[in-house]
Each structure stands twice: as C-alpha cells, then as structure tokens.
Amino acid sequence: MPTIPSIFDTSKPGRLAGGQTPKEGDLTGLPDALLRESKPVLPEVSELQAVRHFTKLSQQNFSIDGNFYPLGSCTMKYNPRGAHRAASQPGFLNRHPLTPAFASQGLLSCFWELQETLKTVTGMEAVSLVPMAGAQGELAGGLMIRAYHEDCGDFERDEILVPTAAHGTNPATATMCGYKTREIGVAADGDVDIEDLKRVVGPKTAGIMLTNPSTCAVFERRILEIADTVHDAGGLLYYDGANLNAILGKVCPGDMGFDVLHLNLHKTFATPHGGGGPGAGPVAVNSLLQPYLPIPMVGKLDDEYIWLDESYCPLTIGKLAAFMGNAGILIRALAYALMLGREGMVRVAEYATLNANYLAAELSKAGFQLAYPTRRATHEFLITLNKEAKDLGVRALDFAKRLLDFDMHAPTTYFPLLVPECFLIEPTETETKAVLDEFVSAMCKIREEAQENAEYVKQAPHNQVVRRLDEVRAARELDLNWSGNKE
Amino acid sequence: MPTIPSIFDTSKPGRLAGGQTPKEGDLTGLPDALLRESKPVLPEVSELQAVRHFTKLSQQNFSIDGNFYPLGSCTMKYNPRGAHRAASQPGFLNRHPLTPAFASQGLLSCFWELQETLKTVTGMEAVSLVPMAGAQGELAGGLMIRAYHEDCGDFERDEILVPTAAHGTNPATATMCGYKTREIGVAADGDVDIEDLKRVVGPKTAGIMLTNPSTCAVFERRILEIADTVHDAGGLLYYDGANLNAILGKVCPGDMGFDVLHLNLHKTFATPHGGGGPGAGPVAVNSLLQPYLPIPMVGKLDDEYIWLDESYCPLTIGKLAAFMGNAGILIRALAYALMLGREGMVRVAEYATLNANYLAAELSKAGFQLAYPTRRATHEFLITLNKEAKDLGVRALDFAKRLLDFDMHAPTTYFPLLVPECFLIEPTETETKAVLDEFVSAMCKIREEAQENAEYVKQAPHNQVVRRLDEVRAARELDLNWSGNKE
Amino acid sequence: MLQSIGVANIDELFDEIPDSVPVANFRAIESSLTEMEMVYRLAESAKQDELGSCFLGAGSYDHHIPAAVWDLATRGEFLTAYTPYQAEASQGTLQLLYEFQTMMASLAGLDVANASVYDGGSGLGEAILMAVRSNRRARNRKIVIGGAVNPFYLKTANTLVRNQGIELVDVPHENGVFDPKQCPIDDPNVVVVQQPNFFGLLENVDAISNWVNERNALLIAVVNPLTLAVLKPPGEWGESGADICSGDGQPLGVPMASGGPSFGFLCSKMKHVRQMPGRIVGKTVDANGDVGYTLTLQAREQHIRRAKATSNICTNQGLLVTAATIYMSIMGVSGLRNTASRCHENTKYLVAQLEATGRAQRAFHSPYFHECVLRCAGDVAALTKSMITDHGVLAGYPLGEIDESLDDCLLLCATEKRTRDEIDRFVELFNRILNEG
Amino acid sequence: MLQSIGVANIDELFDEIPDSVPVANFRAIESSLTEMEMVYRLAESAKQDELGSCFLGAGSYDHHIPAAVWDLATRGEFLTAYTPYQAEASQGTLQLLYEFQTMMASLAGLDVANASVYDGGSGLGEAILMAVRSNRRARNRKIVIGGAVNPFYLKTANTLVRNQGIELVDVPHENGVFDPKQCPIDDPNVVVVQQPNFFGLLENVDAISNWVNERNALLIAVVNPLTLAVLKPPGEWGESGADICSGDGQPLGVPMASGGPSFGFLCSKMKHVRQMPGRIVGKTVDANGDVGYTLTLQAREQHIRRAKATSNICTNQGLLVTAATIYMSIMGVSGLRNTASRCHENTKYLVAQLEATGRAQRAFHSPYFHECVLRCAGDVAALTKSMITDHGVLAGYPLGEIDESLDDCLLLCATEKRTRDEIDRFVELFNRILNEG
Ligand SMILES: Cc1ncc(COP(=O)(O)O)c(C=O)c1O
Numbered sequence A, B: 001m002p003t004i005p006s007i008f009d010t011s012k013p014g015r016l017a018g019g020q021t022p023k024e025g026d027l028t029g030l031p032d033a034l035l036r037e038s039k040p041v042l043p044e045v046s047e048l049q050a051v052r053h054f055t056k057l058s059q060q061n062f063s064i065d066g067n068f069y070p071l072g073s074c075t076m077k078y079n080p081r082g083a084h085r086a087a088s089q090p091g092f093l094n095r096h097p098l099t100p101a102f103a104s105q106g107l108l109s110c111f112w113e114l115q116e117t118l119k120t121v122t123g124m125e126a127v128s129l130v131p132m133a134g135a136q137g138e139l140a141g142g143l144m145i146r147a148y149h150e151d152c153g154d155f156e157r158d159e160i161l162v163p164t165a166a167h168g169t170n171p172a173t174a175t176m177c178g179y180k181t182r183e184i185g186v187a188a189d190g191d192v193d194i195e196d197l198k199r200v201v202g203p204k205t206a207g208i209m210l211t212n213p214s215t216c217a218v219f220e221r222r223i224l225e226i227a228d229t230v231h232d233a234g235g236l237l238y239y240d241g242a243n244l245n246a247i248l249g250k251v252c253p254g255d256m257g258f259d260v261l262h263l264n265l266h267k268t269f270a271t272p273h274g275g276g277g278p279g280a281g282p283v284a285v286n287s288l289l290q291p292y293l294p295i296p297m298v299g300k301l302d303d304e305y306i307w308l309d310e311s312y313c314p315l316t317i318g319k320l321a322a323f324m325g326n327a328g329i330l331i332r333a334l335a336y337a338l339m340l341g342r343e344g345m346v347r348v349a350e351y352a353t354l355n356a357n358y359l360a361a362e363l364s365k366a367g368f369q370l371a372y373p374t375r376r377a378t379h380e381f382l383i384t385l386n387k388e389a390k391d392l393g394v395r396a397l398d399f400a401k402r403l404l405d406f407d408m409h410a411p412t413t414y415f416p417l418l419v420p421e422c423f424l425i426e427p428t429e430t431e432t433k434a435v436l437d438e439f440v441s442a443m444c445k446i447r448e449e450a451q452e453n454a455e456y457v458k459q460a461p462h463n464q465v466v467r468r469l470d471e472v473r474a475a476r477e478l479d480l481n482w483s484g485n486k487e
Numbered sequence C, D: 001m002l003q004s005i006g007v008a009n010i011d012e013l014f015d016e017i018p019d020s021v022p023v024a025n026f027r028a029i030e031s032s033l034t035e036m037e038m039v040y041r042l043a044e045s046a047k048q049d050e051l052g053s054c055f056l057g058a059g060s061y062d063h064h065i066p067a068a069v070w071d072l073a074t075r076g077e078f079l080t081a082y083t084p085y086q087a088e089a090s091q092g093t094l095q096l097l098y099e100f101q102t103m104m105a106s107l108a109g110l111d112v113a114n115a116s117v118y119d120g121g122s123g124l125g126e127a128i129l130m131a132v133r134s135n136r137r138a139r140n141r142k143i144v145i146g147g148a149v150n151p152f153y154l155k156t157a158n159t160l161v162r163n164q165g166i167e168l169v170d171v172p173h174e175n176g177v178f179d180p181k182q183c184p185i186d187d188p189n190v191v192v193v194q195q196p197n198f199f200g201l202l203e204n205v206d207a208i209s210n211w212v213n214e215r216n217a218l219l220i221a222v223v224n225p226l227t228l229a230v231l232k233p234p235g236e237w238g239e240s241g242a243d244i245c246s247g248d249g250q251p252l253g254v255p256m257a258s259g260g261p262s263f264g265f266l267c268s269k270m271k272h273v274r275q276m277p278g279r280i281v282g283k284t285v286d287a288n289g290d291v292g293y294t295l296t297l298q299a300r301e302q303h304i305r306r307a308k309a310t311s312n313i314c315t316n317q318g319l320l321v322t323a324a325t326i327y328m329s330i331m332g333v334s335g336l337r338n339t340a341s342r343c344h345e346n347t348k349y350l351v352a353q354l355e356a357t358g359r360a361q362r363a364f365h366s367p368y369f370h371e372c373v374l375r376c377a378g379d380v381a382a383l384t385k386s387m388i389t390d391h392g393v394l395a396g397y398p399l400g401e402i403d404e405s406l407d408d409c410l411l412l413c414a415t416e417k418r419t420r421d422e423i424d425r426f427v428e429l430f431n432r433i434l435n436e437g
C-alpha cells in the first residue's frame, strides 16, 4: 500500500464539487473591514477525489471491524451496527437541541430509560447523562465531591488520593477540580497498599479515585475496607467506571461503597470509538451527592418527561456541555442495553473474563510472565516483557510494533507505569477462541524471531504502510499543518 | 495483505449472532416428509466475525471509490453518493411492489419523469423502464423488432446483422430472440464496411444492432447511410446504448435513424456496478415500435399516474421482470439526471471525450500504437500492444496485470476481438488530468520493465493479494463451492 | 489538454459527427440541481408513499435486515467495483461469490449455483431455457407448469422462452395443489413446480419428483430460499431430486424496494452446469500455489461464445448477492431457520385470528407454510383499498386480480417483523371494515 | 477454555470478589431484545419527535450534509478504531487529523489547531484555561466576557474554570454589541468575544483586538467556523489578531442530533501550543525516511503529565472531526463560501419578509450575518408553541429564556436548506398566528 499524498497536494485552484456548491449568496451591506480577504487552505477537489482520498485513508487504519484490537482498558469490542442504525434515524439526527421538551417526548423517554437502566447497572440512586467522556465524568464527580464538602462547610479538604497505577485522567481531573493529587502505593499482589492508604488519608482527604477491577487488571479485594477507611476519614469514594465491563451484572459499584462514579458508555456499552471519540461518561451518585448532579437530566412530571434544569436542581454543579451532551452516543448505548437485556449483561462480564483468563493462561504456559501470576485475570490482564527486554534486548514496544505485522493491534503498552515493559491485554467478550490462539502464536513467533534476530523485531513493523515512525522528530521539528511551500 | 480463510473455515457449530436470531416458531402440523433434515452449509459465526470477514474481503477489491478504473465500454465513473442516498429513503425501500398505483403516486411520478427525460435524451417517442440491464434491453428490442415484422405479416426475416466488433450480448440476444446472427465487417478506419453491409442486407434482414460510437471507439460516420440501407431493405435499426456517454447532449440516437435502443443507466447515468450489477437497461422506441414496449410503463390519466399493463398495451411483448424491473436503479438514475441537468449532460460528453482524446494523444506521443490513429477518440479509444507483444514477448494481458501493481485497474483487454492485443481505454469524465498522466507514466514504466526483464512483467501482478491466477485449472478442476472435507 | 491533443476547443473533438445529424435539443430537461435540491425533491416523492404494516407477500416479503448487511454491502469497494474481470484485483467480490454459491447450492440441496440472474421471473425463464438445452433426450419443447406457480414469474418466463419454440402448458391446480395424475401431457420436456406454491400450499414434492423422473423429464423447483431453512431442499425431493432450482433472493436481506433490484438465483445438479447461464466463480491457485478465486466456465458466456452462449446475460445483480451473502452469514443456520419458522407461526396466528372473526376461512385445505389464502365474507377490493387509504396497511394480495374464481380471496402473510399488536390491530380492522362494508 | 485455565466453571473466575459484596440485582432490567425488536422500539420514539422546517439556530444549525460525508466517516476503519496510539497502524486517522488541523487553522487564520475537544461550550472553558496558563504576565484571573457570547457556552465554561479561581466577568452588550470602552475592568487577563455574536451581530473585532492587545491581555475568539469562509479570520483581527479561537464544529457536516455528538475546536498562535489541551498530530518520517504522521507534543497530555497536564481530556470527538474533514474537503473553498453567503441571503430575505408584515422588526441595528434577532408584536412563547404543535415548524429561539428584557424577541436563521417556499410559508404562518393570538 503506497502512502497517500495529502489532499492539498491534489487540489487545483477553482476545482469544486458542483453538486455540493449552492448558488452564491448576496453579501452587500456587510462592512468590508469585517470580510475575509485571504483564501483559506481548503481542498479544491472533485467529489470523486475526496471520496477516493478518504476511502484510501480509511484503509490505512486498524479497527475492530478489521482487526483483533486487545487494547487494555479501552474495551475494544464489537460495536453493533444495529445500535448505530437506531441512533441514525431522522427523528433523532434532525432534532434541534433547543426543541422544547413537549415536542421531544420520544427522545426524552429514551434518556429516562437509559438513566433508569444505569441506576440499576451501577446500584446508585441517580444518574446524569451529560458528561461527554469518561474524563468529563471524572470532572463532574470531582466537582460534586467538592460541592458536597463545601456544602458541609468543610473547606479544608484539598487532596484527592489515587493509586500510583491510576489512569492519567484521574490526577489530571483532580487538578481541574482545584485539588492536589496524592498517590498511594500498590502492593506486590496488585491490590492497593492499605497501609499506605491509612498513612495518607485524613482531614485533608476530599476523596479517593479508584477503578475496580483496577488498572492492574485485578479485582481490588479489600474494597470494602478501603471504603470504610476513606469514609471514616470523611472522604468520598469515586469509582472510575472504565473497567465496568468486567463485573457487569456481577456486582455493583454502589454495593462496594462508592459514592459517585462515571461509566464509559463507549467501552462497556460498545459505542464506536471513532478513531478517538466520541464517548459518553454518565455519572451516577448515591443520595448524598444527588443534589449536585450536572444538568440537564430527564425527569417525569405526571406522564410527561421534562428537562431538569437549575430551577429543579439549585445545587447542581452546572452545565458541562452547551446542550445535553453526546445525545447520539446515549441512544446507541440504550440500543445496546436493550439488545443485551439483563441476561446479556451478565454474559458480557462472564465471557470477557473467560477470554482474558484463557488468554492469560495460554500466554503463561507459553512462557510469558504474568505481572500478577497468583491472581485471577479480570476482563484484562498484565504481562511484563521485562525478561525478554533484558535477555533479548527486545522491548514491549518492539513486540507491539511487530504484532501489527501479524494484522493484530497491539495491547496497551507501558501502562500502568509501575509494571516494567508491560502489556495490558483486553481481548473482550466478542472475540473467538481461534483469535486468542492466533495471538498466542504471534507472541511466540515474535519471541522466536527476537531470539534469532533481535534487530528484525526492533525494526518492526515491516508490512505496514509506514515503517517505524520517528516520534522524537515529530515533537522536535513541529510540523502541524500542511503548507505548500514547505515541501 | 494476507489471503482470507473462507467464512466456513471460521464457523463453529452452534455459534450464532444472538441479536439477529428471532425466537423459533412453531412448526407442528407440517408433514414430516416435507421438512428439511440435513443442516445447510451456512456460516455459524458471530456478527463480529461476519463484519470482519466482509470488511476484509471488501478491502481486496479495486473499485471506483478506490482506483482509476478505465475499463472500456463500462463507463466506470464516479457514482454520486447522493443518488444512492436519495434512493435509499424508507418510502422507496420499504414499498411493496404490489402496492396499488393510487398509493404509489410519489414513486410513479419519479418513473414518469425519468421516462420523459430519457425520451429527450434519446430523441425517441416512448420509453419503457423495465429491462434490468443492457442485455435485457437488447432482448426487449429484438423481441419488439420481431413482433413488428410479424404484425406486418413478414415472417421471413430471421437474421440480425451485427458488426464483427459487436459486444457479445448482441449476437447472444439475437439467438434468444430466435434469430440468426450475421456478422458484417469493419473497415480499416474502424467504421462499418458499408460494402459488406450492402452485400448481406436483404429480405431476410430483421434488423441491425449497432453502437455509435462503436465498440471500435470511433464515431460511425456513415450512420445515416447505414440507416437508409437497412431501412430500404425493410430492416430496423437497433442502437446499443452502452456508449451513449460519448454523445450525451450532442446528438440523439433518434436522429441517427435508429428505431429502437436501450440505455445502460449503470453506465451513462452512473449507478454503481456493485461488482457485477445491478443495472437498468430501459428501452426507447420510435412510434413504429411503441405498441410493443415491455410492460408495465407509467402513464398519466388526468392528474393521476397509472401503470400501463396489458389492458392498455395489448400488443406488448410482455413482462420481462416479475414486478417492474430494477426500480431502485431507476431512482438513482433520475437523481443523477436531476443533478446533471441539461448543462451537465453536455458536459459529460465533452469532458469524457476530452479526457479520452488527451490520454490517447499522450500515449501516442509516448510511443504506443493507436488502433485508429487517423480517427478522433470518442469517450474511449483503442490501442494495440501488438508491437510490444512481438518485440518484447509481453502481451496486453501482461500489461494489464502489471498495471494493477500501480494501483490502477486495467483497461478492457482483447475486446473487440478484431484488434490484436488491444486495450479499450475509457477514462471517463470524472478523472483529473493528474490521474491520466499517472496512467501514461505507468504504461511507459511497464514497457521499460519489459525491455529490461520481460519475465517480471509476465509474472505480474506482484503486489496484489494473490499472484497471477491459474484460470485454466479453475475451469478444468471445477471447484465451485466449499466443502470442508475437500481440503 | 487541448494543446496536447492539438485542437483549439472541445467542439473540434466532435468533428467526426456528420453535420447532417441534428444537434441534440435538451431544452425539455431541467437545469441542474445540487444534491441538496435533488434529495429534497425526491424526499417529497418518497414520503408521499410511506405506509405502515405490510401483510402482503406474493413474491416479495417484508423481512428484518440486520443493519450490518447494507453497511457492509455499500462499502465503496463492493458497491463501485465492476464485474471481476481482473481476478487478482477482485478477490473480495470473487471469494464472496464463491461463498454465496456454496450457501445457495447447499440450501437447495444441489451441486452448483451461479452468481445470479436478474430476478425470480427472468430466472424461471433462464431455468427453462437451460433445462431444454440440457434435456437432449426430449422429443418436444413442452414445459408443464404444475399448478399454482407464481403468475408473475410465468408471464416473464413466457416472454423469454416463447421465441425459441418453447411452449408453457399450464396444468390447473386441484384444490390448490398440483396433481401430476391429472396432467394432460405425459411426455413433458420439463416440469415446473413451486414449493410452497403461490398460494402458500405445500406440494407433494416427492411424488411429483418421482413422476417427472419416470418420464425422463427435468424438474425445475421454484422456491423461496428462506423457506429452505425449514423445508426439504429440492435436491432431496423424491428418489433423485429436482434438476434445477430457481427463485428470487429478495427474502435474503434485500429490501422490497418496489420489486427491484433483487436477484434471481439458479442452482442445479453438476451434470447441467455447462448449460448454466451467468457468472460462475471457481477456486484455483495462483503462481505461488496459494488459493485464489476467478470467474470460470466462461466459455458458456456471451463474451466468449457470442451467438452460442447459454444466455445473453452480462450485468447481473451482484450487489444484491453481496447483501444476501452477508445476510446469510450473519443469520446463519439458526437465524434463517428461526426466521422462517417464526414467519410461519405469525401467519398461522394471523389465519387463526381471522378465521375466529367468522369473516374469513381458508380457501384450500392442504398444509401451508409462511403464506395462506383466505376466502373473505365481503368485498375484498373495498377492504384492501380502505386498509391502505384509511389505515396505511397493506392487507394482502387480492387473488381476483389473477383468477376470477378467487375474487373473494386474499393471499396473506405475516413475516417475523409483524408484532402481535400489529396482527391484532389488523384483525380488528379487518373485522370492522367488513362489518361496515 | 475452562480446562486450560484450570477452573470448573465460569463462576470460579469471579472468586476474588469478596462474598461480602452483594450479588448484583438486575431484575429491573428488561430481557434482551433482538436488533429487530430494538429498532422497532426506538423507531417509535424517533418518529414521535419528527418535525418540519427549522428556523432555529442559536449554536446548532440545520445544514445540508453531502451523502458522501457520513458514508465515508462510518466506514468501519474510521468508525471502530481507537485513538491512534499505534501510529503505524493508524495512518488513516492520523493523516486525516493533520489535514483537519490544516483546514481549521487556516480558516481561523491561526498557526495551529488541535484534534478536537468535546463541544463549543467545554471548548470555551478549555480555551480560557489555556489562555490563563499561557498569559504568565497577567496579574489577575479575571476573564472579560464581551457582550453577547453564547450563554450556553458561558455556563459550561464557568463550571469548568471556577474551581481554579478563575472569574468570568460579564460585560453587558451595548445595543447588542461589545464596546470595550464601557468595560469596567481595565486589566483583564483574557477577553472573550464572539463573532458573529449570539445575536448574529458583527462585532467590531479590529478595535476590540487592538484594545485587548494594548492591555497585554489575550483574546479568545468564539466563532461559527462556517462563517469564517466569509468573515475576517480571528488571526487577522486588528494589529496582531486573536490568540485563541474556539467554537463548535457542528456546522461542518455534523447533524444537529440534539446537540451531540458534535465537536469543539481550538486554534491558536504557535506560541501558545504547549498550553493546548487535547490531541495534536504532527508530520514526521519513518525509518526509511518516508512521510508519516503521529500524535505529538504528548508531554502536554494526561497520560504522560498526569496532574500537570494541560487538560484531563482523553477521549475526544474524533469521528465528528472525521466527518468535518470530509465535509470541508468536498465543499472546498467555494462550497463553504457559498453556503455561508447563501445562509446569509436566506436569513436576510426572511428578515425582510417578516419586517414587511409589520409584526416584527430588528431588535438591534448593527450589521448581522447569518442569524438575526427580531422583536415581535405578540406573544412569542405562544407563537413558537403553536408553530410546533400545529405546523411542525421550529420558529427560532425565544430570547426571553435568557434575558427578560428580550422576551418579545426571537433569534432566527434560515440556512441554505430553507427554500423560498418554506420561508414564505413561515412568514405567512407567523403573520396569521400573531394575528389570531
Ligand atoms: C481507567 C480509565 N479511566 C479513565 C479513562 C478516561 O475515559 P475517557 O477516555 O472516556 O475520557 C480511561 C479511558 O481511556 C480509562 O481507561
């Protein structure tokens, strides 16, 4: 596959897609000084040229629809086309966001139903669908924790605790909430180091942010003790729902002592990741935090659905989006939930866990080192390629790049930071055993290659559209947009 | 890109796409002897497996959306996505074919409009939209010619004349109409050999089938003389509309003496070819043949659109399709016609002709041999690689296969049969000059390669998913469906 | 570009067109619309015709189609490719067709399938031509049409075959089904029978097949491919099975779309394969010995054999075959089977409810599958009209349109898409309208 | 598989979950639906809300989207990829983002663009945080909101920034526009101004920009990106241009879809790039020296910099950016320009016709573009309600909802999609309803 010239390179001044160009409108009367003089750098191509360009570009992507994509923590499972279809109906797509509620009962009934479903799924009291991704859910959660403490007259709490293994969005969120981050250690078995927690928790603790299963890919066994410890110190517990897939229908975060959480609908509820987004990160809370939920939510007044705004929620942390968030993603998630049903939800957790444990077992038998060999895998697991790095000089990065040549996306690499040379591997419930077996073979094959010719693996990938890219140069010699003259 | 195992190889008994499997229905009461016992060979895969399989398969195709595709006579131009969208509206897609006309006024008005448009485009009296491809249009035409002669009490005419360069569907159609085919020669300048025509035309001549521009890719200059000759002998003229793209808005077949014709809407009106079909081959006739048109057509009674069936058209040759033909293709063609408008139609012919003449000129300058160097190219043109075959031992087939490695589809090869080692090249109006220039470069490059290493070109393609395929073996050791045991 | 060609303007490129041919006059054609304007215009037409529940079958069925089917089939690489002449650049389409052939042949219980003809109607015509060519022992060109074969298919087939001296002989049904013993012709060249037949009734296909076989005639089975997930496949009818199986692929993932595009399919025993019309894909190997696919047996086709070809077909219905292949892959064995059996159960329920109103009863008493004829106590034409006009419901096919003796009969089906509520509402409307009418 | 793991059943795999945590109770959740049933159910909801012509803008606009845009954007390879962490296997998305950055930066007349934030509202919040981080010379954390900036954006931004001690100071508009001379704060850290502003009015951006610049403050321009095809780009405002430009990409090929998903964009001068939140793609070379693309400047981001990151954003709105990039490519210079100017002409026509009824007149007299405020002689709430309920028409945004002094005002626009007929019908309805009301 050849590399593809930029669309600007195929542009020709004056060329246009005639069928898409409306008749010019009259601009007389507008002040000259406010009008554009320079011609923007936009493609000037025919519709066919554009179609061909983006068709070709798309073919240079790995994706769920084309590849095994065991990217840990990201839950790259099948995104049902039916959910996409359901959300793409004209009644949804053409709805203006400011259409009054009385003329939006269909849509609002969907949001209501999703709110109710997510309450059950999480075991919490109330849900707001607004946050547009996990990280925004975290922000909402942090702001609610803050609002709660302030309402309690407690202004001293300015620390959020996170395990060292936490996802980067957790500490970054704490900062955006005006908090300081304090890290707590992780024990050798992957669980939070409770002694460390007890050392740092105290009157300055606003709350703790945890995933469970954790980002070490194990179930945090002493979760109830952690909850008691933090609660006893006056802090609140935030559940980062990125890993909910593993326990869907098994246990609820609400029963593990959490006060507030977000769900990543684009993970657990399988909405497509779109090469970076969009997602949706609804937040769920217990009754303590209910007054602070971000607006708008959907309420029910007699038989009518209404928007709950400031007037109904005077203590809300406020708006997080110009309108109501990523409505279309919420519809997709509802569609997925309806198709799963209660039986299907449990199956998600079971098969995701089965696949991960099987893959872990097979890799381990094949001689790869599990990061937590005494532990069950959850929906994902960690291996460390530290030995391979030391013995063969071939790092996790090299394995990752070489996997691409086997037509498989690499697992998440170097996360969490505390495990050296690690792969966080999440096969998901929608892959077959045959695919998992192929992955094991590929890993073994790469190790063999490394034994014979480490350089070959270190130069991988070999069969992609490009060879290994120079990221250092990208950051040092910034080239962030096309300009004809540069080349 | 690796070859892809058959979907049956990834099947596993009992696996299914749960979201697509309705609850089983009750079959009690049906006679056992009439029920199926054997399990059909159908895939048993998850929805993801199916999606991934067909996504991968699709990536192994050349297409207009991905490639320059200068397949002569096939008019592989851009298929506007808007036309596809317009035809995919629920009101069209969900319409049952037996819905009465009074409840189908929207659809019928579209067909009426298309009939009217095609009358203007062809310069004929009346149109039937029914035929589902060019070849079926030819059949309808042949049957109308036959019906006409029989109605005139003229039962002796049992021959259809076609030029030796004619498309295979022409003689094959003649046979299906119960006619014998007589070939007439083509002169050295590409025009029909009129002397030969005069020799064979006579009282046995039912008609002649011609394209213009012809399959030799030149405009049949003495068309009016041909028409007079055939008409004088009592025969009728059939126009094979496959090449109408070249003269759209310039001249009409109806003005060139033709009595009946088909249009290939999937060519001239840019409906997608779908890897083999569907198409639509409406027929248009002058008043002589109007009574015989295939049914149903759309008529207008006062302000209401109605279906014209046997009761309105007692002399019709009858039905050609269970319902009304390829309705969805007709809508796409109408959408395309509306977007082109009268200005756009002329532009089609002009740019198609400009592109072909430019490409012919450039190839000729680069030393390739035009089949008819004294003639204008039409929307397409013929080159012969006879010299290359003789001097370098590299045939048209080898050039064709090697072109694939340059990410371009090959032109039509070895058609028409009378020009040795030929390429029939049709760039179409939707390609840019840059693409045409690339084609010339690729051709020159391949010739260079052939000069240096003929074997390399003869072994092409080199960069496709498969190397050159053994067609002889495919026909000799027939393997027409998968059976697990075979492998 | 003009300079390279050596002309002064584009007009010169057309200078070989004789002046005596008048310049085209396109004034009657409107000026160009943008896509936005075009879609707006056609949307008005499309919306005008939207209707609600469909209880009409008669050869075209309102089935659920998984969203993935057309999302995949309309990928540019499938949608905008031509016939796979350059096999090496068309492995996607070719492998898909090979998989399609496998599925269709297996559903039919026969050896081979082609890669489509236009539709069920023209498909029957091609099947008859194929059978006649293949049956060299035959002493006449008489084709027996056994009972209730789809009348639209028959008309179409007749247009296609009659100019080759082939005669279709309709043998009327006996109480809805074909009884070979009543057949006036004892030495047919070919016999055509449909299962379930046009009335939804199940023919006694084993007996028919044996009868045909004893006469050295060929048997063509016309089928709804979806029903083959449940019904005995034609290749297993009687002692030796049907020779050829044809039908329309619409039930396999193709929208009704006013009847087209859909696709016709043909399956047959291996011994007839050289008489098969249309494209056929074969598996082969490449220069490295790796598996690949290519069009094969092209010597049957018009582009090689010309006047002696097995058919004039060139462009077929490839995209619909693509959709059907994806549909069958997603649905699989259980999906297809359950869909067929659920259609049957829904129709049974519909029939029972309608009979319970006392205003309708089954017209024929043989077992039916998936579709059924009901004799109604009232004006069927008025009923169907009112159903559409007042309620947006398609109430079945009024059989009076093809047979006067059935002018109080409706051919009805309720596919898997019809909910209980829709059926109940239909029954209530049915009762109410006939009551008032 | 269980055997390989060494467990007897799946339940064992969950044995690390302490028994003290109760088993989830999902009884309240319905049993599973098939795709067919699910689509049926959601179709009922979707149909219930369908409306006709839309004259409502206020941050979300009903534009034509070429069919090709979403046909391409929803190709599985774009739709179901993750963030392009493995650059070599994600060149499609990465090159597209690089092209997007080029187009956006150029539209804004600035040096760099990121690859999206969530929406226009949160985008403004991020822009403010970014500006405050970048403006190290500032002596306070006061952000001047100059006049009629989108109130939904402001509320959102406020939620995002107030916990970092940042204060948004609303400076009321004068006759609809921002007059810096009336600004009570003379040493703002950052100034935010919207062009065209929320009322559709054109701000005197050159003067504003110079005023801000003289005070060593940073200027954030909030814009509708479509209008930049016609209006002076923020980078060219005044002597030195705006520093940061933010807005919502919805007008660029994204359906209104109830407000989301859409995408927010951020562009800035190069000197602020290290404070930019979100993904940024850079061009680089591979081991062979060939061109390739990769995420870059990742040291700004949460996964590297954690608590010190420029934002917590991780998942963004990539798919919408994909659609917008394809939209801008198909529309090109002329398409975008003509769309913007046609919207303006349609709105001008609408305004003129409404004024001609004598029942409406412009509320403000500065020049407007694309959208306009009309003061109506009658009950605006009743009007908009009747328009929806009786005619399925969205009649604009009743400004009383955000400002009581404007409770007889409607904010209206007529995009390029509105035909003359639709506008005329609207004007007639407007006249009739106010007449009756
Ligand atoms: C553990 C964890 N927490 C939080 C997030 C942030 O979620 P999002 O990307 O939706 O903002 C992610 C996802 O990347 C994650 O894996």
Ligand SMILES: Cc1ncc(COP(=O)(O)O)c(C=O)c1O
Pocket: B073, B074, B133, B134, B135, B136, B167, B169, B170, B211, B215, B240, B242, B243, B264, B279, B280, B281, C313, C314, C315
């Ligand atoms: C010259 C010519 N005639 C007839 C046909 C037959 O048309 P169709 O393929 O639509 O049956 C073709 C197309 O292949 C053609 O090129």
